[in-house]
Amino acid sequence: MADTTDTNTQDTAEKKVNPWLRAALEYGPIIAFFVGYMLVRDMSFTVGGREYQGFLAVTAGFIPLQAICTFLLWRVTGKISAIQIATVVLVAVMGGISIWLNDERFIKMKPTILYVFFFLILMFGILRGQSYIKMIMDHTVPMSDEGWMIITKRLAMFFAVLAVLNEVVWRTMSTDMWVNFKTFGLPLAIFVFFMTQSGVFQKYGTDEDKADA
Known part of the structure; x- marks a missing residue:
């Protein structure tokens, strides 16, 4: 009985979610980054008196998109892995530094x-x-x-x-x-x-x- 209970607890630890929705939330941000970069890679944008190349402009959009998709993935599945947390944190930190230093x-x-x-x-x-x-x-x-x-x-x-x-x-x-x-x-x-x-x-x-x- 104990083994069955443990198994059932593990089975319900993560909510079942449509695999297409999961894939969209997991891989959507990087695909959006690629598409966005291909569209604006040769462009530049002036914000607050500073000029940013297309790569950094797309990076600025990628940071919140990654965070939002990770949050939604957690909401629909009921759990989040340490890998996903580490990814979001590093995207925010390294992306933020890139934008701040324009590098x-x-x-x-x-x-x-x-x-x-x-x-x-x-x-x-x-x-x-x-x-x-x-x-x-x-x-x-x-x-x-x-x-x-x-x-x-x-x-x-x-x-x-x-x-x-x-x-x-x-x-x-x-x-x-x-x-x-x-x-x-x-x-x-x-x-x-x-x-x-x-x-x-x-x-x-x-x-x-x-x-x-």
Whole structure:
């Protein structure tokens, strides 16, 4: 009876929401950023006597949009992850600094800081013999502790690589290239990473859900 109650509690912890609505709230801001940038990248805007290029103008709109969509996602699902909170905070801080100093470099550094943060958090857990990824995904993807530690170690290294890659792209390539990399390259890389880990999920996966049923 206790196991059933725990399972039911976990099932109701997050409200069911239309997957299209979830996708729109999660990916809408970055898509809007890309579209907005493509429309105004060659334009400049004067606000308060200061001239801002199109990239920073779009950044100014992206900050509240990201915050609003994250808030709405929390309202419709009933929960919010630490990753989402960290993303919103960094967007607000780094985007705000970019606009304040009229310097686009700071918002371009945001992915680097975010991925380094994830790397450090995961490594801290690994050193303590814990998988923080398991805490987030275990109910969705049942797997043994050994499997979760393998995924966690690989993901930590993957985040480190992404941080370095972002630094290389924004420091050596054009803003157009960085925007394309941020909009399409990073999400694709994360998707490919998890696809290539399917063998680990299959090898170390458990049948806890079937046993409970």
